[in-house]
Amino acid sequence: MPGIASAATSVVIGHVAGATKTIRVGSGGIMLPNHSPLVIAEQFGTLASLYPGRIDLGLGRAPGTDMATFRAMRRDPGDADQFPQDVMELQALLGPAQPGQTVQAVPGTGTNVPLWILGSSLFGAQLAAALGLPFGFASHFAPDALMHALQIYRSRFKYSAQLDEPYAMAGVNVIIADTEVEARRLLTTMQQTFLRVLRGERGQMAPPIDDIEAFWTPPEKAHLTRLFRYAFVGTAEMVRGQLAEFIAETGVDEIMVATTVYDQAARLRSYESLAAVARAMGLEMGPPPAGRP
Numbered sequence: 001m002p003g004i005a006s007a008a009t010s011v012v013i014g015h016v017a018g019a020t021k022t023i024r025v026g027s028g029g030i031m032l033p034n035h036s037p038l039v040i041a042e043q044f045g046t047l048a049s050l051y052p053g054r055i056d057l058g059l060g061r062a063p064g065t066d067m068a069t070f071r072a073m074r075r076d077p078g079d080a081d082q083f084p085q086d087v088m089e090l091q092a093l094l095g096p097a098q099p100g101q102t103v104q105a106v107p108g109t110g111t112n113v114p115l116w117i118l119g120s121s122l123f124g125a126q127l128a129a130a131l132g133l134p135f136g137f138a139s140h141f142a143p144d145a146l147m148h149a150l151q152i153y154r155s156r157f158k159y160s161a162q163l164d165e166p167y168a169m170a171g172v173n174v175i176i177a178d179t180e181v182e183a184r185r186l187l188t189t190m191q192q193t194f195l196r197v198l199r200g201e202r203g204q205m206a207p208p209i210d211d212i213e214a215f216w217t218p219p220e221k222a223h224l225t226r227l228f229r230y231a232f233v234g235t236a237e238m239v240r241g242q243l244a245e246f247i248a249e250t251g252v253d254e255i256m257v258a259t260t261v262y263d264q265a266a267r268l269r270s271y272e273s274l275a276a277v278a279r280a281m282g283l284e285m286g287p288p289p290a291g292r293p
Helices: 009-018 037-050 067-072 077-094 122-131 146-156 180-198 218-227 236-250 264-281
Strands: 025-031 055-060 115-119 135-137 168-176 231-234 254-258
Touching: 009 025, 009 037, 025 115, 037 055, 037 077, 055 077, 077 115, 077 122, 115 122, 122 135, 122 146, 135 146, 146 168, 146 236, 168 180, 168 236, 168 264, 180 218, 180 231, 231 236, 236 254, 236 264
Parallel strands: 025 055, 055 115, 115 135, 135 168, 168 231, 168 254
Antiparallel strands: none
């Protein structure tokens, strides 16, 4: 898919895990209808064997691409309907071997790689609750159903071997710069990216522009304004207030941050500023508490 670094998720995870020592590295995510559960179990079983206790497996059911590419993967569009069954099959393949089990993931069996259900609708919330799995919602590009999805997930959650109580994560866009004007300018890269997708165009990430108003139409502007409801953009102090309000409103246990910035140095500065904001807010940036994924 043009515009992303790599679609070989497990390979990239191995590279990142190999270059680090303590952070958890996970998929955000593997679109399971595109793959055999056995293949994913063996890929992530291998990662978990190489980097014990540091690998998470986020699963989604969307195609994640256009139909021509989907057909090139030799998959059936109806495979998405089997997503719940595929998740349970994958979970079993990563669990302990059962008596008489002839098909095993090698490696993978017994690794119990933590699973996440990822979604941008109510379906994922319902499935995560039914299976007792942590739930990640893509509110960084699909904000409308966030609150309803969290309510369904928490109210219907069933205890599981992996998780004893609901654990929810939400995605947000964060761009921090020295001034709000500069942060808004950096945001235009992401705005251009989403607009081109809406227009049916594909391509590489574009550099920021000075006048986004000249790039979009009024209906497109209205659509993206709604789409980026949870885009926290500005100075460090501004973003600190926006994050605090979001956490209070949603009660999420974890936040996933997307920072689509063209210039790598500016992106790094944004992440460094965000880390300072998190420390100032007393937010935990290490592994989750015991009993959590």
